Amino acid sequence: MAQVLEFKLPDLGEGLTEAEIVRWLVEVGDVVAIDQPVVEVETAKAMVEVPCPYGGVVTARFGEEGSELPVGAPLLTVAVGATEAPASPAPSTSSASSASGASSAGAPAAEESSAGSGNVLVGYGTGAPAARRRRIRPERVGTPAAPAPAPAPVVEPEPAPVAVSAATGEVNGQQGPVAVVSPLVRRLARQHEIDLRRLTGSGPDGLILRADVDSAIREAEEAARAQTRTAPAEPVVAEVPTAGTAAPAAAERIPLRGVRGAVADKLSRSRSEIPDATCWVDADATELMAARAAMNAASGPSGGPKVSVLALLARICTAALARYPELNSTVDTAAREIVRLPGVHLGFAAQTERGLVVPVVRDAHIRNAESIGAEIARLTELARTGKLSPAQLTGGTFTLNNYGVFGVDGSTPIINHPEAAMLGVGRIMPKPWVHNGELAVRQVVQLSLTFDHRVCDGGTAGGFLRYVADCVEQPAVLLRTL
Structure with a gap:
């Protein structure tokens, strides 16, 4: 079965406490090798490509491009092969991705996934021998392409459709295995009363991303403002707010970060x-x-x-x-x-x-x-x-x-x-x-x-x-x- 490991934003040195996500180098469902760069971040000092210490299938990403994450915050999760039960409950991820990460990994993959990468970042990395990592990596990278009977029972279990239906029911009119909506996206949509069933996901296999929900929230707010502007009001009162609200709209706020x-x-x-x-x-x-x-x-x-x-x-x-x-x-x-x-x-x-x-x-x-x-x-x-x-x-x-x-x-x-x-x-x-x-x-x-x-x-x-x-x-x- 697949074991989902969480990779947190490491301390990149020089006392930095946060970093801005500039560009994701992998998508949900991609296969990554040990020490492969997965995201490009901007710190207060430089642009850095962050390598992942695990090899497997990316099941979730946390943070959109342009967002800022503190050191220690979850960056992404990777499904890797394991012979034991997961050390912690796996986050809501695509069952298809989990299956890809699990296929033909075997016991050696489990040993290495727990050992992590030998590429030491501040707060990450282990003393795993580099030679052993090189022997495992080709086997891990080639896993998704190799046919194996293991994915079959994992691809079609009940938990993945239940997670999806609990949030959206039928996502984008698709049935069967669909990339699951994350709890963060569901909570954000619930807080702003957004019906996820009406959204078209921009992620793989119709996955609804946070960006999709944010876009829907902005559209709803713009519609509400437009309705407010066109609502009847007393003549004198209607002109003053229109002139008064023009100045704040023209002001641009630029975060002092990076x-x-x-x-x-x-x-x-x-x-x-x-x-x-x-x-x-x-x-x-x-x-x-x-x-x-x-x-x-x-x-x-x-x-x-x-x-x-x-x-x-x-x-x-x-x-x-x-x-x-x-x-x-x-x-x-x-x-x-x-x-x-x-x-x-x-x-x-x-x-x-x-x-x-x-x-x-x-x-x-x-x-x-x-x-x-x-x-x-x-x-x-x-x-x-x-x-x-x-x-x-x-x-x-x-x-x-x-x-x-x-x-x-x-x-x-x-x-x-x-x-x-x-x-x-x-x-x-x-x-x-x-x-x-x-x-x-x-x-x-x-x-x-x-x-x-x-x-x-x-x-x-x-x-x-x-x-x-x-x-x-x-x-x-x-x-x-x-």
Whole structure:
């Protein structure tokens, strides 16, 4: 017989408490292998494909795309082969799916289903030997296609039609085995007085999903509002509500969750905990742009990747932090201590379709400009495709923010908590500038440094910013530290 196991949303690390379902990778009735990704979720830090530790047939999914689930909430249930009675009552699922998961599984399948996957997630996974898992997996994946007498008594038992008829009677006019409506869907329909017999299910074999019920609820509410608008009323009273209700209808409410919610929480915490101050300076970047052009020309057409302006600024930052380590630190508020960090893990702001993210270049203090540039390019591509892991978005000690790409000259950036400083870079553009005592057109950039006033005073912050500006104006200054 089939044993239905429940897979709950695991803790994906970094202290995350919830995740939003972006895309289901499997449908009810699909056969899944051990460690096969079943759903793509968005956490506050990254997009993650979640693998299922069980192999068998998917009998139920919990949560529609776009909904948010807390860690530990049921994600899906899988029917796997078992020789013993189920450890817990199986949820309302399709009897056909249960039969598929049970066929020709045998005792070895039961042993592995109880052992789970060797792919360890936080809160999930076991020490099951990987070799044993590979022997079982082909047998499990091929199960639904193999004919076996076992499904016959399971496909046509009384419980599945009873579960369906208790909720809907005859679903969509179909008789016989029909994918059962879940208790959650039945309760939701009952609460809103929705007759499930009148709905057309969009799931496999006419399965009525929560989305179908939600759609019916919206249609009923719209019909009720339309009836209210067309109901007779006193002339004066009828016009005032019509004008008054227009404004709320035009207002859009956007939940602060996922990446947007994480950014909001971090920025709010930064402003509430860190006494920040900002200083800025204009710098002549003409020589820096000329040095970059010379570097890229020397590499030739096929001499490797080009050095970006951001990579050069990042290398300048690491040199400046070596001189002013106070800005590569954090504050332990509980202990009332300033913690100076031994290495520079340089974060850089990257705007993506999912919002603002800050990938981190590890050990930037031991990299040259070319190495930093290559890592920035790699992380930027991962950010654009939504494939950055939580580990690649945490652990930064200093952030470089190039907002000049948006066509603005200056800003007062908010510190990326719990760091102590952030360097902002505006656009580089031709401006009138006094050079060698004469007025000339030069490539000018505005640099701004926001710093935690607890870790240093204005003199230190000014020294850091002045050194950065000197390196921008005279790149040869960097030769002293290379």
